[in-house]
Amino acid sequence: MNLDVFKRPGRFFRGNLHTHSKISDGVLEPEAVAAHYRDAGYDFLALTDHFLPRYNFPIVDTRPFRTNRFTTILGAEVHAPANSQGEMWHILCVGLPEDFPQTGKTETGAELAARAVEAGAFVAIAHPQWSGLNIEDGRALPMAHAVEVYNNTCALESRRGDGAFLLDQLLCDGRDILAIATDDAHFRVGDACGGWVMVKAEENEPSALLAALKAGDFYSTQGPEIHSAEIVGGALHVECSPAVTIAAVGRGSRAVNIHGRALTRGELALDRFAGDWFRFLVSDAADRWAWSNPVRLSA
Numbered sequence: 001m002n003l004d005v006f007k008r009p010g011r012f013f014r015g016n017l018h019t020h021s022k023i024s025d026g027v028l029e030p031e032a033v034a035a036h037y038r039d040a041g042y043d044f045l046a047l048t049d050h051f052l053p054r055y056n057f058p059i060v061d062t063r064p065f066r067t068n069r070f071t072t073i074l075g076a077e078v079h080a081p082a083n084s085q086g087e088m089w090h091i092l093c094v095g096l097p098e099d100f101p102q103t104g105k106t107e108t109g110a111e112l113a114a115r116a117v118e119a120g121a122f123v124a125i126a127h128p129q130w131s132g133l134n135i136e137d138g139r140a141l142p143m144a145h146a147v148e149v150y151n152n153t154c155a156l157e158s159r160r161g162d163g164a165f166l167l168d169q170l171l172c173d174g175r176d177i178l179a180i181a182t183d184d185a186h187f188r189v190g191d192a193c194g195g196w197v198m199v200k201a202e203e204n205e206p207s208a209l210l211a212a213l214k215a216g217d218f219y220s221t222q223g224p225e226i227h228s229a230e231i232v233g234g235a236l237h238v239e240c241s242p243a244v245t246i247a248a249v250g251r252g253s254r255a256v257n258i259h260g261r262a263l264t265r266g267e268l269a270l271d272r273f274a275g276d277w278f279r280f281l282v283s284d285a286a287d288r289w290a291w292s293n294p295v296r297l298s299a
């Protein structure tokens with residue numbers, strides 16, 4: 001990500017990119033899902049039901065649920081064979097047209113993801129830990145914009161919500177890949193509002209949000225807020241909501257961190273990440289985390 005995003009005009013809009021309704025295997029009607037996020041203070045929502053024949057390949061029209069301060073982005077979680085485990089891919093597509101053609105009988109996950117990108121979607125590799133994915137799976141979807149660094153439902157249901165291992169290995173490959181936190185809420189357990197993105201845009205409007213997502217103009221969080229981040233004299237200066245940890249991580253075991261009780265700013269030396277990538281994290285006293293997008297540094 002370009003850290004200038006923190007200085008640019010516009011504001012951060014809060015959104016959940018991965019959600020299910022009764023149209024596939026979720027519990028609530030689409031309208032109730034939208035109302036839940038609207039009432040929780042979200043600015044936008046992507047309802048992403050499973051794009052499968054047994055649900056008649058739904059792209060749910062959520063436009064009726066928009067208000068003057070809440071918008072929706074159409075999307076779906078698409079599926080096709082086969083990941084390294086021989087199972088169906090789970091690929092999150094945010095920003096699909098309502099008439100996105102159904103999955104072809106012989107279409108692979110990579111072909112389907114490429115078609116979604118071509119149709120304008122922001123595409124992410126969903127819940128890599130829950131799916132048991134490995135680096136070859138990440139390499140098999142070179143068109144994906146992002147990896148789910150955190151999936152709330154997978155974390156709550158089976159403690160497999162972490163995607164950092166795949167994200168970091170792809171970054172070490174030299175890949176430009178972004179990190180998103182999502183709910184993947186089905187409303188079976190209290191799985192809503194546990195992980196979201198904060199997207200910097202000039203307006204809360206689907207095309208502006210999608211462009212900002214693709215550009216990496218966002219961070220992900222379970223609660224902590226990142227107010228600013230800039231590199232001054234070889235150090236990262238972060239301002240945030242009260243934190244107990246501010247950390248930066250990079251290739252291999254490279255990491256720097258500071259700890260305190262209610263840190264609202266921190267400075268991290270970046271010399272060990274020179275010529276390579278780093279990303280930074282903030283955690284609060286409730287062990288909720290925020291994740292930046294990766295930053296590449298010149299040598």
Ligand SMILES: [Zn+2]
Pocket residue numbers: 077090126127
């Ligand atoms: Zn899934």
Ligand SMILES: [Zn+2]
Pocket residue numbers: 018019020077184
């Ligand atoms: Zn899902």
